[in-house]
Every structure is written in C-alpha cells, then in structure tokens.
Amino acid sequence: MKYITLFILSLIFWLLLTFKLTVPNIIVGTVASVICSLFFGRFFVTNVYKLLQPQRYFWFIVYLFVFIWECLKANLDVAYRVLHPAMPIRPGIVKVKTILKSDLAKMLLANSITMTPGTISVDIIDDNLYIHWIYIRSEDPEVYTGIITGAFEKYIKRIIE
Amino acid sequence: MNNMISLIFITIGILFNLLGCIGIIRLPDTYNRLQAATKCVTLGCCSIFLGVLFHFGFSDAGVKALVAIPILFFTSTVGAHALIRGTYHFGIKLGEKSVKDDYKDAVQ
Incomplete structure (x- = not known):
C-alpha cells in the first residue's frame, strides 16, 4: 500500500515539475516513479491511511x-x-x-x-x-x-x- | 503590477543573500558561520523563487519555481545538519566565545 501511495505522490510531483501533459512525458514519469517507489518505499510513512x-x-x-x-x-x-x-x-x-x-x-x-x-x-x-x-x-x-x-x-x- | 511585486521579492532575496555573505565573513567560527549561511541564504533564495513565480505567473517556469521552494528548504536544512555534524566529528573545536557543550559527552 505504501509503495502505491509513494508512486502516486512522486508521479504528481513529476508532473508538477515538468508541467507538460504529453504522452512521452507521462511514460517517463511513470517509469521514474516506479523506480523511486521501489527503492525508497520502505522509508515512507508506515500508516498511509493517516494521509486521508x-x-x-x-x-x-x-x-x-x-x-x-x-x-x-x-x-x-x-x-x-x-x-x-x-x-x-x-x-x-x-x-x-x-x-x-x-x-x-x-x-x-x-x-x-x-x-x-x-x-x-x-x-x-x-x-x-x-x-x-x-x-x-x-x-x-x-x-x-x-x-x-x-x-x-x-x-x-x-x-x- | 506583477512585475513590481516580483522586483520587490527579488530585491528582498538579494538583500538577505548579502546579509548571509556578510555573516559568513564576520562571525567567528564554523558553527556560527553555518547559522548565517543556512538561514539567510535559504530565505533569500525562496524570496527570489517567489519573485520568479510572480514574474512568469502559473506557467511552466513559475510552477517550477514554486516546487523548488520546499525542495530547497529540506535540502538546505539537511545539508546544514550534515555539515555541522561532520565538522564536529572531524574535530574542529567550538569557538572561544562558546559557553556550553553538551554534545561532547554524547560523542564519547
């Protein structure tokens, strides 16, 4: 669960940072977010429901x-x-x-x-x-x-x- | 109008950066210099980013400047912590004016 949350957050962050809604940009962002959440997911907050x-x-x-x-x-x-x-x-x-x-x-x-x-x-x-x-x-x-x-x-x- | 506000923000930012630089020159030891370097330069840069945001509006460059502000805050505080801790472990003593050192017991 926390991997998915981190993935969504980093994808939003990527889209804000590049500020372009084209298909290649979203694909690159998705790949980067997956890599990020795989590496750093275990450092993320343990109880993600607190975010809601x-x-x-x-x-x-x-x-x-x-x-x-x-x-x-x-x-x-x-x-x-x-x-x-x-x-x-x-x-x-x-x-x-x-x-x-x-x-x-x-x-x-x-x-x-x-x-x-x-x-x-x-x-x-x-x-x-x-x-x-x-x-x-x-x-x-x-x-x-x-x-x-x-x-x-x-x-x-x-x-x- | 937006141009005016952005100029004011950028001026304030440059002023704080200047104060930070004066602090780096005037203060006596590494630890105190880091204080001036972190605080003034971080707020100065954030102010310049805000100026950029007002100049470009919510466009490509403006949003980037807005996103850069929290990144700068976290990196500069963590960087200052790493530098000051590294300085202490490297063996550089606190300046002559220092009155208290609780960290000495914890390191040993």
Whole structure:
C-alpha cells in the first residue's frame, strides 16, 4: 500500500515539475516513479491511511504559517547579530529532550529547529536533540527546551502522530 | 503590477543573500558561520523563487519555481545538519566565545 501511495505522490510531483501533459512525458514519469517507489518505499510513512485524515492537513496549514513567521524572525535575528558592531553572540551546544516518537516527526522537528532563530540541530540520539545555539538565553534545561521546541512540537504531534 | 511585486521579492532575496555573505565573513567560527549561511541564504533564495513565480505567473517556469521552494528548504536544512555534524566529528573545536557543550559527552 505504501509503495502505491509513494508512486502516486512522486508521479504528481513529476508532473508538477515538468508541467507538460504529453504522452512521452507521462511514460517517463511513470517509469521514474516506479523506480523511486521501489527503492525508497520502505522509508515512507508506515500508516498511509493517516494521509486521508483531514484534520492533519488543517494542522499542517497552521504549522506552515507558524513556520514562515519563525523563519522570518530567524532571518531578522541573524541580520541583527551580523550587522551589530559588537556582535552579541554566546554560542554553545545544548541538549533538548523531545516528546515525539516517530522518526518522521523527529526529522520534521529537527528541520524546523534549523530554520528557527539562532538554532541548528547537530544530531539526534534517541530522544535527545543536540542543538547549536548562537545566543544561549538561559542555563535552565526546562526553560530552553520550551524556547526551542515549544513552538513546533505540539503542531508536529498533531500532524504526524 | 506583477512585475513590481516580483522586483520587490527579488530585491528582498538579494538583500538577505548579502546579509548571509556578510555573516559568513564576520562571525567567528564554523558553527556560527553555518547559522548565517543556512538561514539567510535559504530565505533569500525562496524570496527570489517567489519573485520568479510572480514574474512568469502559473506557467511552466513559475510552477517550477514554486516546487523548488520546499525542495530547497529540506535540502538546505539537511545539508546544514550534515555539515555541522561532520565538522564536529572531524574535530574542529567550538569557538572561544562558546559557553556550553553538551554534545561532547554524547560523542564519547
């Protein structure tokens, strides 16, 4: 089942990318999608029926707006630190615990953290994310866990888990 | 009108790319430089793609630009993660200003 879903998704993606509805194009796309789904199907989401639940899409759209807002904030933050004459940075790597369980959710969380103000995810070991932070605002683990993961964790939990 | 919007988006994109480049030069160590490189350059490129979308409309090139935005997001974040993790495992130390390093215990 998940192979078929991945096949359909990659065919749609191919058609968007080439944007031509001619027969040779569709044949090439079908062959490429079959090869892709054969190779990468086992990495795809295990329960594909979750893709049919509409409330997940609603939370995904909410998450998208939150994400764009955080991303803009991140850029202004970096711009401020770069252009400031004294360069207010206090970098370091902190350890953050996440409540998310599945691999896909952790991947999405790590990617979101990379785009939020001043943080890059370095590694994930079990439930712990290691985050490089350009300005450590607090020494207390609970406080900085809230600052880093608080904005995204609840939305990702609703989207994926 | 569309031309105007696309010009504004492309200008913002170039501005953010410029800020990212200044960051790469000014910030002290590899890790901080990667911060500037990932964030500013990703948003700058996305802004340029949006400008292209407004310029061409929903045609051949415009849709390609729109599809490129999520691809760029995922590849640049994953690339930044791979680079920063590789840097650490290669043995490059955090800069002098660093105050905390939790990852050291996890690596050993």
